[in-house]
Structure formats: structure tokens, C-alpha cells
Amino acid sequence: MLYPQNNRSRISIPLDGVWRFLLLDAPHDASQPLTGGRLMPVPSSYNDIYEGREIRDHVGCVVYERTFALPPTSEDHVAILRFDSVTHHGDVYLNGVHLGGHKGGFLPFEFDVTDGLDPKEGNRLTVVVDNILDHTTLPVGTVEERCFPALGARRVNLPNFDFFNYSGIHRPVSLNLMPKAHIRDITFDGRGDGSFSCSVERVGDEPVEISIKDGTRLLWSGTGSEQRGVVHAIIPWDVDHPKLYDLEVVSGEDAYTLSVGFRSVEAKKDGLYLNGERIYLKGFGKHEDSPVGGRRLDQVYNVKDLALMKWMGANSLRTCHYPYSEQFLDLCDRMGILVIDEAPAVGMHTTFTATGMKIDVHTPTWETLRTASHHRDVMSDLIRRDKNHPSVIMWSIANEPASEEAGARRYFEPLFDLARALDPQKRPVTFVTHGEASWDTCEVAPLCDVLVLNRYFGWYHEEGNIEVGAALLSQELDCYHAAYPNLPIMLGEFGADAVSGLHDSTPTMFSEEFQRDLVAAYCTVLDSKGYIFGEHVWNFADFATAESVKRVQGNKKGVFTRERKPKACAWYLKDRWGRENHENR
Ligand code: BDP
Numbered sequence: 021m022l023y024p025q026n027n028r029s030r031i032s033i034p035l036d037g038v039w040r041f042l043l044l045d046a047p048h049d050a051s052q053p054l055t056g057g058r059l060m061p062v063p064s065s066y067n068d069i070y071e072g073r074e075i076r077d078h079v080g081c082v083v084y085e086r087t088f089a090l091p092p093t094s095e096d097h098v099a100i101l102r103f104d105s106v107t108h109h110g111d112v113y114l115n116g117v118h119l120g121g122h123k124g125g126f127l128p129f130e131f132d133v134t135d136g137l138d139p140k141e142g143n144r145l146t147v148v149v150d151n152i153l154d155h156t157t158l159p160v161g162t163v164e165e166r167c168f169p170a171l172g173a174r175r176v177n178l179p180n181f182d183f184f185n186y187s188g189i190h191r192p193v194s195l196n197l198m199p200k201a202h203i204r205d206i207t208f209d210g211r212g213d214g215s216f217s218c219s220v221e222r223v224g225d226e227p228v229e230i231s232i233k234d235g236t237r238l239l240w241s242g243t244g245s246e247q248r249g250v251v252h253a254i255i256p257w258d259v260d261h262p263k264l265y266d267l268e269v270v271s272g273e274d275a276y277t278l279s280v281g282f283r284s285v286e287a288k289k290d291g292l293y294l295n296g297e298r299i300y301l302k303g304f305g306k307h308e309d310s311p312v313g314g315r316r317l318d319q320v321y322n323v324k325d326l327a328l329m330k331w332m333g334a335n336s337l338r339t340c341h342y343p344y345s346e347q348f349l350d351l352c353d354r355m356g357i358l359v360i361d362e363a364p365a366v367g368m369h370t371t372f373t374a375t376g377m378k379i380d381v382h383t384p385t386w387e388t389l390r391t392a393s394h395h396r397d398v399m400s401d402l403i404r405r406d407k408n409h410p411s412v413i414m415w416s417i418a419n420e421p422a423s424e425e426a427g428a429r430r431y432f433e434p435l436f437d438l439a440r441a442l443d444p445q446k447r448p449v450t451f452v453t454h455g456e457a458s459w460d461t462c463e464v465a466p467l468c469d470v471l472v473l474n475r476y477f478g479w480y481h482e483e484g485n486i487e488v489g490a491a492l493l494s495q496e497l498d499c500y501h502a503a504y505p506n507l508p509i510m511l512g513e514f515g516a517d518a519v520s521g522l523h524d525s526t527p528t529m530f531s532e533e534f535q536r537d538l539v540a541a542y543c544t545v546l547d548s549k550g551y552i553f554g555e556h557v558w559n560f561a562d563f564a565t566a567e568s569v570k571r572v573q574g575n576k577k578g579v580f581t582r583e584r585k586p587k588a589c590a591w592y593l594k595d596r597w598g599r600e601n602h603e604n605r
Pocket residue numbers: 181182183341419420454474513558575577
């Protein structure tokens with residue numbers, strides 16, 4: 021799916037701004053203009069914009085509305101209304117007419133509104149957003165009706181995962197005018213040796229011309245919608261030289277320019293290879309999370325975060341635990357950051373809720389969840405959206421599902437097959453395991469091209485004991501390696517909460533020193549194992565999550581605070597990752 025662009029044949033009209041907004045407790049009648057309500061910025065999470073639990077903890081639907089007028093349009097154009105993301109379910113109405121709904125809060129969707137627009141009068145755009153997460157959605161949540169003395173029944177929606185359920189119109193909305201016969205999609209696969217294939221999907225039958233340019237310099241051109249070729253003397257895309265080229269496609273009246281890179285990724289027994297060279301992943305699991313705007317697209321934080329990662333010598337991240345904005349991936353392409361691109365499949369277990377609270381009655385996960393067909397949809401939409409990004413080097417199908425429970429393999433095998441079939445670049449495919457899934461119980465590890473483990477010894481297990489934590493980590497890694505000698509392993513999450521400003525001379529839990537020392541002890545273990553291909557510290561920055569006695573105003577495992585100020589661990593990692601000889605250890 022192509023991102024909107026403005027060029028000689030296309031006009032993209034942003035519909036962001038300040039919309040009208042109302043919390044709903046009954047179905048909304050979109051045939052009438054919305055009256056009352058409050059003002060709400062788009063894009064943004066709505067939760068932290070106004071004070072009070074009524075809005076912050078709202079469960080269910082809200083409505084957004086705005087009006088807009090059209091610039092002069094031509095009869096030969098179609099109009100496509102695009103939402104980059106609406107979290108988690110959006111029902112869209114134009115001038116009171118229902119256009120359709122979309123399930124899933126982190127991927128784009130579109131409607132052809134050519135016939136529904138009023139070119140003379142104003143247009144009214146209404147979006148009803150539902151934030152309920154249950155056993156059919158991804159991420160997974162649990163909806164309960166609870167009865168409280170004197171208060172009666174209350175509906176609660178418990179997230180099965182550890183990040184705040186920010187909701188709303190999180191990414192840009194745009195109206196896109198383009199010729200009726202237009203370029204619908206482009207698939208590009210450029211390798212480090214300059215060889216490439218390119219395929220163009222059209223609406224209509226206009227001839228296609230493709231050219232590859234470096235600035236104004238033409239490097240290659242051809243006619244036809246399916247192309248293969250070699251561009252000689254290209255500079256391969258990598259983390260130090262994220263060289264991008266322009267792929268220009270012209271088809272009849274339409275034109276589209278895609279930024280592309282040439283690079284090869286391969287997982288081998290002894291590690292991960294980028295352009296034929298072994299690469300060690302250094303970086304973080306992140307969140308799209310910032311003060312006030314919540315999970316909104318925020319390019320100030322995006323550039324800042326990637327700049328901080330570069331400053332530390334990090335080279336990679338995982339988009340925990342959902343697809344990030346297209347703008348963020350563009351920045352990773354431009355700044356040279358490798359991305360493990362994760363589906364929004366988190367909370368896939370029925371044993372505990374967001375913050376590790378055990379659920380009393382446990383029903384078997386893979387007999388309880390009803391997410392399989394939606395999981396297939398998000399996997400294919402994710403790959404369709406992100407397939408062309410050189411920064412994306414791997415797909416993660418899920419974070420910490422109950423892969424040790426019976427039925428996990430049957431659930432996941434078709435998803436691994438789907439990802440492999442859909443990705444033109446055949447990137448490695450993996451998922452991320454939790455501590456309960458050990459080498460001898462995990463049903464999904466055999467499906468992976470590389471293994472990514474999350475481990476919290478010394479924090480959630482053997483609390484406070486770093487020495488024992490490191491010993492348990494070492495044993496766990498060796499057991500996994502012995503069971504899967506042909507799969508390289510990385511640590512996808514490790515870390516400890518540290519409240520910025522809490523210090524201790526004998527490092528104790530929650531102090532900055534404890535976080536630094538735990539991370540350092542883990543790194544020493546990793547350095548002693550040749551089969552490890554990377555380390556992602558959890559987390560880049562402190563982030564908002566559900567309230568519990570285990571969380572002090574959010575998850576504090578950030579190496580940076582939520583405002584992006586470094587804790588002691590940041591300086592340790594900067595020193596470690598910045599060292600010359602660390603790159604190819
Ligand atoms: C891991 C989860 C991550 C949590 C982290 C933690 O993958 O989402 O935030 O634990 O507890 O298991 O901090």
C-alpha cells in the first residue's frame with residue numbers, strides 16, 4: 021500500500037487539525053451533525069488531553085467529527101480517504117453515509133469516496149472509534165462486567181499487555197486525489213549487489229515506465245510493469261551509509277516516486293548478515309509513547325529517539341508491540357536503523373493480565389482466543405505496507421504468546437507460512453518468547469529463522485539478585501542453543517525498572533545503579549556466547565501503562581525517562597556500543 025504523496029499528478033489534502041469530539045455511552049446517529057462535545061487534536065490519543073478518569077479510562081466508543089471543503093477537482097480524478105491508523109476500531113461516515121469499518125489500531129485503511137463528496141457544499145466526516153479489546157482482537161484484552169456495592173455494574177476492559185491502552189485517531193487522515201487510472205502498489209526488492217526486481221500494480225491499463233535515479237542522475241530505466249535488472253556501482257544501504265535512491269514510476273497520467281535501498285539480509289547458523297557481513301544488533305525495544313499525545317504520530321519524538329539511539333551507538337530496534345507509523349519507518353530508512361517489524365499480536369495468553377497479575381481461572385489459550393483470522397489480516401496488511409523499507413530486516417509475528425501451551429504450533433505455523441509467502445524479500449521471520457516458554461516446552465521456536473528471547477532473571481525471578489540472574493540467563497541461553505544449534509539467538513528484552521533520580525551505593529531494585537548493573541551483567545553473559553547475534557534492552561524510554569502495585573506511574577524500565585533524559589544505564593550502553601571493536605564481536 022503506497023503512502024499518499026503530492027506530485028504532478030496527485031494531491032494529498034491533510035484532514036488533521038482540531039476536530040469535534042464526544043465520549044459515547046449510546047450508539048451514535050451520524051446522520052445529524054455533532055453538536056456539543058469538546059475539541060480534540062488529530063492525530064492524538066484522546067486519553068491525556070483533558071483531565072479526569074472519565075476520559076483517561078474511557079471504555080467503549082467515542083465520536084470525532086470535522087467538516088472540510090474541496091479544492092477544484094477534475095472529473096478524471098478519484099478521491100481516496102485514508103486513515104493511517106485509528107485505535108482500535110473505526111467506523112467512518114461521510115456526509116452521514118456509512119463508508120465502512122476497520123478493525124485493528126495500527127495499520128492504514130482507505131475508502132474510495134469519489135461519489136460521496138460534495139464538491140460545492142462542505143463535507144462532514146465522522147469517525148466512531150471503539151477501544152474495546154477482547155479475545156477476538158489484537159492486541160488481546162479481557163472485557164468484564166463487575167458489580168460493585170452501591171455502584172452497580174461497571175464494564176472493565178483489562179489489557180493483557182503492559183502498555184497503556186491509548187485510543188483515538190493516532191495518525192494522519194488525508195483525502196487523496198489521483199487520476200482514475202493510477203498506480204495502486206509498487207513492490208521493490210533491491211539487493212546489496214545491485215540486482216533488483218520491481219513490480220507495479222495498476223488500476224487501469226496504462227503502460228508503465230520505471231526509472232531508478234540518484235538525485236537527477238538516471239541509473240536505470242525500463243518499460244513494463246514487471247522488471248528485473250542490475251544497477252551497477254550502487255552504494256548498498258547499511259547503518260552507516262543509509263543510501264537511498266528514487267524509484268520513479270510513471271503510468272499514463274499518474275506518477276509515484278518511492279525511496280528505495282539496495283541491501284541483502286540473511287540469517288545463518290552463526291548470525292545475521294547484512295550485505296554479506298555479520299552484524300550484531302544493538303538497541304532497544306521501544307514504544308510509540310510520549311507525554312500528552314500518548315501514542316500519536318510525533319515526529320519530534322521520533323527524530324529525537326533515533327538521534328539518541330545513534331548517539332549511543334545503537335543500530336536497531338523492535339517496533340514493540342505493534343506496527344509503528346510509516347513516517348517512523350521512513351526515518352529509520354533515512355537514518356540507518358535496522359527494524360524488527362512486529363505485528364500487534366501481544367497479550368496472547370489467558371494466564372495473566374497487563375502487569376503480571378495472575379488470572380484465577382485459566383482456560384487454555386489456544387482454545388480460548390479467536391484471533392486467527394484477524395492475525396492473518398494484520399500480518400498481510402503489515403507486509404503489504406512495509407515490504408519496501410530497507411530498514412525492515414525481520415518480521416516478528418507476536419510478542420510473548422503462550423507458545424508453551426498445547427496448540428501454539430497449530431496456531432502459528434500458518435502465520436509463518438503466510439509471512440514467508442507474502443514477503444518479496446524473504447526476510448527472516450520470528451516471534452518473541454517469554455520466560456515461561458523454555459527450550460523444551462516452546463512449540464513455536466522450531467518455526468523460526470532466528471530465536472528472540474525476552475528474559476527477566478534478577479528482576480521478576482530471583483528479584484534483586486543480579487548474580488543469580490546472570491547465571492540463570494547463561495544456563496537458559498546454552499539450553500536453547502543446544503536444542504537449536506542452527507538458529508542464532510538474540511535477547512529481545514532484558515532490563516529493570518529504575519526511577520530516575522533514585523540512587524544507591526549498594527545497588528537495590530529501582531535505583532539507577534541497579535538497572536545499570538543488571539544490564540551490564542547480562543551483557544557480560546552475552547559477550548561470552550558466540551551464537552548471540554544481538555541485544556535489545558527493554559526499554560528505550562519510560563512509558564505509560566495500566567496502573568498496578570508493580571508500576572510507579574508507568575513502566576520505568578526506560579534507559580531514558582519519558583522526557584528522554586538519560587539514566588545511568590544510558591551512559592553505560594553508550595560506552596559499550598560506542599566501542600570500536602564491539603561492532604563485529
Ligand atoms: C515483557 C513484555 C513487555 C513488558 C515487560 C515488562 O514483553 O511488554 O513491558 O515484560 O514487564 O514481558 O517490563
